Amino acid sequence: MALCTEEEQSEDYLFKVVLIGDSAVGKSNLLARFARDEFYPNSKSTIGVEFQTQKMDINGKEVKAQIWDTAGQERFRAVTSAYYRGAVGALLVYDISRRQTFDDIGRWLNELHTHSDMNVVTILVGNKSDLKDLREVSTAEGKALAEAQGLFFIETSALDSSNVAAAFQTVVIEIYNILSRKVIQTQELKKEDPAWMGSGKTIVLHDGNQEVDGQAKKGGCC
Amino acid sequence: MCTRFFIRNSTAEELDSRFAVRPEYQGDVPKTHFKPRVRKTLSARRWKVALSQDGHVDIAGVLKRIQKGVEFICYCLIFYVQLFSYSVFIHQSKGLFGSSCWVALIPTALSMNEMSSGNGGGSSMKHGRQNVERWYPIIGSGKFITTPISTDDGQPINDPSTYSDLGDDSEAMSTNDAGLDKNVTQWKLGLHQIGLDVIRTDRALIFYESEANQTKLWNVLAIYAWVDNSIGYVQGMNDICSPMVILMENEADAFWCFERAMRRLRENFRSNAHSIGVQSQLSTLAGIMKAVDPKLHQHLEELNGGEYLFALRMLMVLFRRELSFVDALYLWEVMWAMEYNPNIFTLYEMSRSRSNVGADKNVASNIDSKLLKQYGKFERKIIETGQTEQKSPLAVFLVASVLETKNKRLLTEAKGPDDVVEIVGDITAHLDVKKALNDALNIQEKYLSKASASL
Numbered sequence: 222m223a224l225c226t227e228e229e230q231s232e233d234y235l236f237k238v239v240l241i242g243d244s245a246v247g248k249s250n251l252l253a254r255f256a257r258d259e260f261y262p263n264s265k266s267t268i269g270v271e272f273q274t275q276k277m278d279i280n281g282k283e284v285k286a287q288i289w290d291t292a293g294q295e296r297f298r299a300v301t302s303a304y305y306r307g308a309v310g311a312l313l314v315y316d317i318s319r320r321q322t323f324d325d326i327g328r329w330l331n332e333l334h335t336h337s338d339m340n341v342v343t344i345l346v347g348n349k350s351d352l353k354d355l356r357e358v359s360t361a362e363g364k365a366l367a368e369a370q371g372l373f374f375i376e377t378s379a380l381d382s383s384n385v386a387a388a389f390q391t392v393v394i395e396i397y398n399i400l401s402r403k404v405i406q407t408q409e410l411k412k413e414d415p416a417w418m419g420s421g422k423t424i425v426l427h428d429g430n431q432e433v434d435g436q437a438k439k440g441g442c443c
Numbered sequence: 444m445c446t447r448f449f450i451r452n453s454t455a456e457e458l459d460s461r462f463a464v465r466p467e468y469q470g471d472v473p474k475t476h477f478k479p480r481v482r483k484t485l486s487a488r489r490w491k492v493a494l495s496q497d498g499h500v501d502i503a504g505v506l507k508r509i510q511k512g513v514e515f516i517c518y519c520l521i522f523y524v525q526l527f528s529y530s531v532f533i534h535q536s537k538g539l540f541g542s543s544c545w546v547a548l549i550p551t552a553l554s555m556n557e558m559s560s561g562n563g564g565g566s567s568m569k570h571g572r573q574n575v576e577r578w579y580p581i582i583g584s585g586k587f588i589t590t591p592i593s594t595d596d597g598q599p600i601n602d603p604s605t606y607s608d609l610g611d612d613s614e615a616m617s618t619n620d621a622g623l624d625k626n627v628t629q630w631k632l633g634l635h636q637i638g639l640d641v642i643r644t645d646r647a648l649i650f651y652e653s654e655a656n657q658t659k660l661w662n663v664l665a666i667y668a669w670v671d672n673s674i675g676y677v678q679g680m681n682d683i684c685s686p687m688v689i690l691m692e693n694e695a696d697a698f699w700c701f702e703r704a705m706r707r708l709r710e711n712f713r714s715n716a717h718s719i720g721v722q723s724q725l726s727t728l729a730g731i732m733k734a735v736d737p738k739l740h741q742h743l744e745e746l747n748g749g750e751y752l753f754a755l756r757m758l759m760v761l762f763r764r765e766l767s768f769v770d771a772l773y774l775w776e777v778m779w780a781m782e783y784n785p786n787i788f789t790l791y792e793m794s795r796s797r798s799n800v801g802a803d804k805n806v807a808s809n810i811d812s813k814l815l816k817q818y819g820k821f822e823r824k825i826i827e828t829g830q831t832e833q834k835s836p837l838a839v840f841l842v843a844s845v846l847e848t849k850n851k852r853l854l855t856e857a858k859g860p861d862d863v864v865e866i867v868g869d870i871t872a873h874l875d876v877k878k879a880l881n882d883a884l885n886i887q888e889k890y891l892s893k894a895s896a897s898l
Binding site: 270297 | 465468471590591636639640643644645646647675677678679681682712714715716717718719722750752755756759760764859860861864
């Protein structure tokens with residue numbers, strides 16, 4: 222128990238991040254790779270939502286990313302949309318070997334913007350970059366879409382783990398930076414603070430800085 | 444016609460081999476706790492005795508054994524499947540299934556009711572075959588798809604890489620489907636989703652290494668999505684269907700078993716823009732928790748906004764993800780036996796819109812003790828207390844019992860919804876099915892007594 226309390230005190234921030242995108246693009250395995258450095262070749266479809274919390278160290282501060290992994294099938298949108306509430310970050314994932322999943326990104330963006338704050342820090346993730354021979358979406362196309370939409374961009378492979386940590390870190394660091402700039406002293410996201418959930422907004426990222434930041438940094442993260 | 448179901452008369456070992464896990468995935472799947480026991484687990488020989496001449500199972504006899512706890516028939520998992528299929532035997536006209544071209548029979552304009560009344564044969568079958576070939580030649584071709592075959596507005600997408608090996612049939616794909624109705628378009632839009640899930644279904648099992656077996660699962664799900672088009676295909680159905688496909692050698696039998704199982708589960712999968720059916724079970728769960736453990740309920744409500752969404756998967760796929768394959772089947776079997784209602788077949792036929800087969804009021808009023816004994820333990824309690832409007836299935840109480848076993852940790856350690864998921868997730872591979880079910884029955888009793896006290 223004592224240990225638990227100590228941990229709580231060392232937690233400075235808790236960010237809610239959602240993983241969204243079409244079915245079978247590799248969302249759950251991206252999370253498994255990031256949180257546990259594992260990859261499940263026999264993974265099953267996600268039913269409803271699953272989640273995982275991952276601690277990260279940013280500038281000596283401990284940041285906890287609470288990552289919500291959602292079902293890809295449209296039929297689950299009624300419940301998954303509830304999970305967007307309070308999200309400050311999003312990984313919008315497609316599969317570079319299936320064009321359809323890239324074509325659907327627009328839908329997911331709409332979904333995200335309908336159910337969450339416009340300023341959610343978002344990264345477009347082209348997963349399965351190890352499938353070189355089966356590639357249907359070029360890196361340039363991914364980049365162009367990200368630029369047009371003001372998103373970060375990265376290509377990853379949960380299988381060979383390339384860029385997976387970078388994808389999550391990009392989002393979390395950016396949220397952290399925005400927060401630091403805003404100096405939101407009163408909104409420190411202690412877990413004991415019940416206001417962090419359910420109220421609809423965990424952290425309010427006020428202005429449109431994210432787009433500018435997103436474009437400026439795009440080259441750096443992939 | 445004798446045994447309609449092609450059940451292999453296998454020994455326990457042989458049967459287990461059907462659920463064998465690929466060596467490379469041994470460490471990734473939950474361990475099986477169930478062990479067949481001499482004289483407790485039904486042997487293949489005893490199982491055969493329970494079958495009547497024409498292949499029906501003596502349901503009352505078998506149930507009696509289960510309820511006595513003397514002989515859990517776990518490894519004859521086919522039992523529960525028969526439980527559902529029984530009415531098919533009775534009500535379906537003979538020869539409807541087992542047919543090699545059964546697939547062609549289904550996607551006609553037949554509604555579910557017409558089908559179950561057994562009057563849907565004859566010319567409409569031929570018509571159906573023509574239709575299905577025109578709409579979608581891949582069914583019955585031994586292949587399945589994982590990429591979309593049509594756009595949102597119903598225009599076919601021609602992907603040569605997918606259909607090149609289909610020969611002449613592929614021409615049918617390119618015919619303009621504009622004239623076909625919305626249902627067909629809707630159905631086609633979901634087909635690739637089924638494929639994406641089929642390749643991920645129980646792939647730790649050797650059984651699904653075979654493309655033919657994957658296709659079998661795909662066919663059953665694709666046809667079901669057509670037949671029950673107001674529900675369609677929803678992720679999770681594959682987890683429910685997979686055991687049927689493994690247990691029933693014949694594809695048509697697997698379909699009917701799945702269809703029967705879905706009669707009590709389908710409402711969970713009904714979805715629209717605002718909700719998904721299982722949420723009604725989740726709110727029942729909230730009600731049960733509030734009644735039997737208000738303190739824990741309040742805590743969970745504060746952490747999760749009272750929606751109990753963390754239990755969604757357990758209810759939708761009936762603990763398939765928390766248990767090993769065999770343990771999940773053991774759970775289903777005992778659970779469904781406990782829910783058994785002698786009027787189950789009448790209830791099925793009267794209304795297929797009920798997600799769970801609750802008690803029948805007419806029976807409740809003039810029931811004698813002899814008849815009462817035929818009911819499953821869970822269902823009997825409902826009849827005895829006269830609370831026949833209580834419609835929640837045992838699975839909901841089972842989730843409540845799982846939460847109760849974690850009561851202390853949830854109250855002291857859970858500080859966020861992720862903690863709840865983690866603590867509840869701990870049951871994976873540790874859940875004692877028999878104990879959990881008994882706990883669930885106790886919770887049911889507590890709940891019913893509270894409910895009657897408040898009347």
